[in-house]
Amino acid sequence: MGCSQLKSDNKQLKDNNSKQNGPISTQVSMGLTIIQKTESVDADYILHKLDPLATLRSYIRKGISKSNSQSRIIRTYNCTNASLEKKQQLQETINLLISLKHLYVQNTLAYYYYDGRLSIIGEYIDGGNLLTQLDKFSQLQQYQQIDIFCQIMAGVQYLHDNGVMHGDIRLEHIVFTNKNLESIKLIDFGISNSLKQEFSSWKPNNTMQELSLKSPEAIKGQSTFKSDIYSCGCLLYFIITSHMPFYATNYQSLKNCILRGVPNFDSNECANLNPQMKQLLIKMLNANPQRRPTAQEVLNNPIFMNKIRVMYKPNKQLQKHMKEFKISSQLQAAMLMYIAENMMSDQDKKKLMDEFQKFDLNKDGQLTKDELLKVYSETLPPDRALKEVNTIFKRIDVNGSGKIDYQEFIIATIDQKKYFNREKLLMLFTQIDRDHSGELSRQEIKKLLRDIQIPINKYEQLVKQLDQDGDGAITQEEFLKMMLQI
Structure with missing residues (x-):
């Protein structure tokens, strides 16, 4: 994604941005809103270089909080010479990033803007990216690999639903939340590659590995939301066959193959490919972006929807927390989330994530009434299950979206006696x-x-x-x- 990658014609998104409760305050200059200055990021964080295996991008560093020793990812851009228009784009992007809360999307926590340098603070994820964990990932059962793919698609769907294009889906930008490779988060969306080059010393490497996931239109510099679908199609093809849909011995030949737009389905690995899976791949890798499915259509494809969904009994204590949850003010909700992010133990975080995934039957990173009702109906009579679910939604779905997102779930299920005392x-x-x-x-x-x-x-x-x-x-x-x- 990036400032230039927001929907330029999406009036609803602009209206939503204007209503957001993000921390950005602004000053008006020549009719534009620009980012308000803060203290330096060095005031609160000790900065460290990242292992080159994690990233070669020098503008990305690890930050250790001086106040609570929490690890964060910090992306810093030199905006000294940025125009007012660019600063307005950055301000709108930060507002949007901070509002995004999803199980499979890296959480943006705060920003600093001091002496022309913009630092964006994100959650630190230490399970390694898909490129560094490729050997271990290849040893997983295929159903586990497909589950990871569905998580990627759920993250993409959420971004697209919020008017955001990732724009740079690749193996390095899919990071595992733990060493067991059970769950992922999408990272490195927020600032377009063109702006990264303008505001940092980073330059793209243009490697064959990076090129192999680019859509034909992206190669031409004309990325769309459907370009993300194409990149995900390449990932799915790779998961199924262990190689990419286009093969060449050098960079230019690979580019020409992608631009011709005819993926290879003649290999031995494709000989026994499920016809339904093959049709999905053909659609996702269509050279015409308009003919590719949406992220939601991919997730709702019968080949994924027909997977057996195991019903687990929810934790009774967390059920009680959800049922009795009551928020008295916006400040209370904000403080609970802040405490969860900065003080909750890793063990308790994993416990809540596992519980969330028990309810998330379609694996899209959000909970619907139907999903809760199916789980509750396993242990309660139908009438009582419906009553409990309606009560939970009335209390927890504070933004009225019809879904409970991961942040709402955390706020509702955190043990307030343990963490808010x-x-x-x-x-x-x-x-x-x-x-x-x-x-x-x-x-x-x-x-x-x-x-x-x-x-x-x-x-x-x-x-x-x-x-x-x-x-x-x-x-x-x-x-x-x-x-x-x-």
């Missing part, structure tokens, strides 16, 4: 109190509110609520009292 809030206070003064300055509390994505127009109101005696600083007791009330 005096002890954890004191730990949080210590993390925010960067100068260790024992009090929070207005600048420190504003940073917290920005990090938990509270709209800028609510900053002052919430700061005043926290600073109850009006002395310009927030004590531990003021902080605790306010937070325990929300």
